[in-house]
Amino acid sequence: MLPTGRLATMLHQWIGVIFWLVVLTGGLITFRKAIVERRAADRARARELLEAHGGTSMAHMITWPGNDYWFAPDGQAVVAYRVISSVALTTGEPVGAPTSRGAAAREFSRFCVRNGWTPCFYGITDELRQDLSSWNSVQVAEETVVPLKGLEFKGKKWQDIRTAMNKAKNSGVTAECLSYADAPPWMSSQIKALSRDWLADKGLPDMRFTLGGLDELADPDVRCLVAVDGRQHVHGVTSWLPVRDEGRIMAWTLDFMRRGRDAFPGVMEFLIASMVVRCRDEGSKYLSLSGAPLARLDRDERTVFPQRLLDVVGKTLEPVYGFRSLLAFKAKFQPTYLPLYMAYPRVAALPSVGNAIAKAYLPKITFRQAFQLIGKVVTRR
Numbered sequence: 044m045l046p047t048g049r050l051a052t053m054l055h056q057w058i059g060v061i062f063w064l065v066v067l068t069g070g071l072i073t074f075r076k077a078i079v080e081r082r083a084a085d086r087a088r089a090r091e092l093l094e095a096h097g098g099t100s101m102a103h104m105i106t107w108p109g110n111d112y113w114f115a116p117d118g119q120a121v122v123a124y125r126v127i128s129s130v131a132l133t134t135g136e137p138v139g140a141p142t143s144r145g146a147a148a149r150e151f152s153r154f155c156v157r158n159g160w161t162p163c164f165y166g167i168t169d170e171l172r173q174d175l176s177s178w179n180s181v182q183v184a185e186e187t188v189v190p191l192k193g194l195e196f197k198g199k200k201w202q203d204i205r206t207a208m209n210k211a212k213n214s215g216v217t218a219e220c221l222s223y224a225d226a227p228p229w230m231s232s233q234i235k236a237l238s239r240d241w242l243a244d245k246g247l248p249d250m251r252f253t254l255g256g257l258d259e260l261a262d263p264d265v266r267c268l269v270a271v272d273g274r275q276h277v278h279g280v281t282s283w284l285p286v287r288d289e290g291r292i293m294a295w296t297l298d299f300m301r302r303g304r305d306a307f308p309g310v311m312e313f314l315i316a317s318m319v320v321r322c323r324d325e326g327s328k329y330l331s332l333s334g335a336p337l338a339r340l341d342r343d344e345r346t347v348f349p350q351r352l353l354d355v356v357g358k359t360l361e362p363v364y365g366f367r368s369l370l371a372f373k374a375k376f377q378p379t380y381l382p383l384y385m386a387y388p389r390v391a392a393l394p395s396v397g398n399a400i401a402k403a404y405l406p407k408i409t410f411r412q413a414f415q416l417i418g419k420v421v422t423r424r
Contacts, residue, residue: 184334207309
């Protein structure tokens with residue numbers, strides 16, 4: 044018996060389509076839930092390896108959202124990575140037992156090849172670069188490290204730092220150290236406003252990948268140092284990632300930096316100097332002021348074409364993002380300099396690797412924002 048009437052006919056014709064839409068939607072939801080749960084379990088397992096063995100100053104970034112995880116067959120090392128346009132881009136080096144890291148890097152490379160991906164180790168030290176000596180490599184950042192043992196802000200070279208600390212004292216500003224989750228509402232709301240204003244002033248999307256934002260502050264292992272005056276007004280904020288070695292925290296890495304529009308001059312110098320004093324007194328070995336992307340020291344070395352190309356990109360983006368100015372700012376703390384590299388297996392892969400890195404740093408950039416970025420680069424040169 045055939046259905047009669049318009050409604051009955053529509054139901055008869057579409058009931059099968061509706062059924063399969065419901066089935067497919069339910070399947071997609073279940074599949075997505077399984078992926079989220081697997082990533083959460085893998086992230087917890089990666090954190091266990093990190094807490095047990097430690098890693099480089101970038102190692103804590105493997106706990107950030109956006110990473111997938113590959114574990115060595117013996118379970119003693121992990122590589123955090125993300126696949127972008129068939130490039131498996133790592134977040135730093137393998138984390139795990141020190142003796143297993145080089146082997147883990149090579150095994151991860153084979154894993155990538157089996158999946159049809161081009162591996163790229165990003166933000167690695169010279170030690171791992173030597174382990175991958177048959178690969179191509181270029182310097183992508185300059186890490187600045189401040190040794191803490193016996194450090195005193197004495198002498199002419201520390202004049203800017205002493206001036207900043209004196210300004211803070213005269214302004215009634217103190218450095219409050221706490222977890223972002225423990226910050227009182229009046230403080231956390233101002234930190235959010237500082238970040239929002241900072242992005243608005245730049246008129247550009249927030250960069251991600253190895254540059255943390257507000258979301259990464261929520262980690263209870265992350266320290267926040269907040270400049271606050273007697274009126275509960277926040278002048279600036281920095282966040283610090285723990286650096287572990289064999290189960291204990293032995294250093295900290297600078298990540299998030301924001302200053303208020305009406306902050307007193309030198310607030311960032313004051314916050315970093317305050318962290319230097321605090322960590323020195325706690326017995327930490329060093330502070331890493333992190334790596335400045337697309338900036339490096341001139342070591343009078345012969346450079347290959349990809350390195351010269353990156354130097355041009357860094358110079359072009361300097362008026363907008365100011366990475367070289369940031370490196371010059373960090374020089375106030377008399378650091379030692381450590382180059383950070385990316386390593387990739389073939390020169391022919393460089394265009395796709397560059398595209399993957401750009402998408403990793405600016406994953407949500409729109410066409411409008413891209414045109415704005417180009418416009419700012421052109422007008423500020």
